[in-house]
Amino acid sequence: MTANHDFYIGLMTGTSLDGVDAALVDFSGGQPRLHAAVALPLGEQLRALLMQLQARSEDELHLAHMAGNTLADLYAEAVSRLLVQSHLTTADIKAIGNHGQTVRHRPEVGYTVQLGNHARLAELTGITVVGDFRSRDIAAGGQGAPLVPAFHQAIFGHTGEPCVIANIGGIANITILDQSGSIIGFDTGPGNVLMDMWTLQHRGEHYDAGGAWAAQGHLQADLLQAMLSEPYFALLPPKSTGRDLFHGEWLRRQLTSYSHAPQDVQATLSALTARTLADAIRAHAPHATSVYLCGGGAHNLHLQQQLRQWLPSQRVETTAALGVDPDWVEAYAFAWLAWRCLARQPANLPEVTGAHGPRILGAIWPA
Ligand SMILES: Nc1ncnc2c1ncn2[C@@H]1O[C@H](COP(=O)(O)OP(=O)(O)OP(=O)(O)O)[C@@H](O)[C@H]1O
Ligand SMILES: [Mg+2]
Structure with missing residues (x-):
């Protein structure tokens, strides 16, 4: 004992x-x-x-x-x-x-x-x-949901900087921690769930390791724009979501009027996750200096790169930098x-x- x-x-x-x-x-x-x-x-x-x-x-x-x-x-x-x-x-x-x-x-x-x-x-x-x-x-x-923000505050709330914890699981959620002690947290939309579905369908694998397949494709601006019109993204928090909304049928609906190569769709799905995260961070945490990633999506290097592109004034790292394995x-x-x-x-x-x-x-x- x-x-x-x-x-x-x-x-x-x-x-x-x-x-x-x-x-x-x-x-x-x-x-x-x-x-x-x-x-x-x-x-x-x-x-x-x-x-x-x-x-x-x-x-x-x-x-x-x-x-x-x-x-x-x-x-x-x-x-x-x-x-x-x-x-x-x-x-x-x-x-x-x-x-x-x-x-x-x-x-x-x-x-x-x-x-x-x-x-x-x-x-x-x-x-x-x-x-x-x-x-x-x-x-x-x-x-x-999300329930993790209070925990994020307890564990990561003492960094001394306004920052964002972004958990990229099936769904992605963010917690915004700033000096004032007030906390904002919500599900931003899909994390890996759509990328995983597409990878399984076209490659027979459960996920796109490192985002390597997405990195071979080209972001399709028209498809990304169409997907961004999903009303969930414009809702103000509090909000939460799951496979109830972002399911296979949702993805099929988005793709009906497009015939892009599979790797281009993957690059665009990765961009959808990165862009909706970045938009949420820009809108709700403009003063945050760092974004710390956790969840399996933290291993997706292509996604990380896209995030950095859309968040040029923030440092994007994983929670390992705060001493906790993502x-x-x-x-x-x-x-x-x-x-x-x-x-x-x-x-x-x-x-x-x-x-x-x-x-x-x-x-x-x-x-
Ligand atoms: N090396 C990797 N490269 C790219 N993606 C990865 C890698 N490892 C894991 N992932 C992604 O992370 C996913 C698992 O992440 P995680 O376990 O955090 O999510 P989860 O089980 O949905 O949890 P939650 O919904 O609670 O956030 C995998 O399905 C895959 O898409
Ligand atoms: Mg998991």
Whole structure:
């Protein structure tokens, strides 16, 4: 037993459906510290089922619960590997913060669904599980997303410079941190989700490593302009989005009147992510001096280059420059959210989500 530590585990399975990220975080002492992390792939069968569940399908209630069970087994495996790697036992962990897998995000009608059988995870691990972080914020009139801005403020809010944290997962979201202490945060639109779909369709791969394929293509200004007319981009925050809007059909609709080469479409999809991020940053954070990237998209060098082009007066780096590996920021955030829940502290930012007030987020499945 490690008496001088206060360990929590954060689990994230994001919109990209690439895998589960698990982070071990120590909350003892002044500032939380990321101790260790592991990632496990979802596996093709589970990935296909979760993809199917993104839209209505036959017997979806049963299939969703079966997917939730399989996810819980995978989460338990990730926790077990993290414990072995860190030479810890279940008794050392206060709680697991489990995001779950989003299959519907419909705050406008009052609900969001993250799959993952929390009871089963508590049973399999013998560790308290905190889950369903988004529902309370939605019940309080909010978007239920993004939830990471309060965490970004806690971890990155002491840089002494006005800056932006940009998480490029399936969907991209930004948090604007400035000296005044006021925070703006919202989903800017697609991160990797459309690029991933196009890469799978034309290359049979799950993503465009480094953005190398996009770099071979040419940005098509007419297509980019057409895609930028999507009304979501012009909405003022609070706003959040997901595969509910940016799905295969959305992409097909955009492409019906164009016949560009596949690599040119990829270059343009990459530009769409970069441009919508840059537009949001220019509009809401004109005084920010740096933009720190995290999430899988931080590895996309072509996307980084496009961002630099559209943000000539800002430094574009990854959160590694702030001492946190960009791959683990989201999982880290869910350890923090579990810690806040057990401490009975609110974790949403009403100015970000649009909720009526601060709320304690999450439901608890005791060990
Ligand atoms: N080396 C790389 N080059 C380019 N893109 C990458 C690379 N590695 C990962 N990615 C992209 O990042 C995606 C995964 O990112 P991440 O796990 O942050 O997103 P996520 O699971 O959707 O999380 P969330 O929705 O919570 O932000 C992959 O699907 C891929 O598109
Ligand atoms: Mg992921």
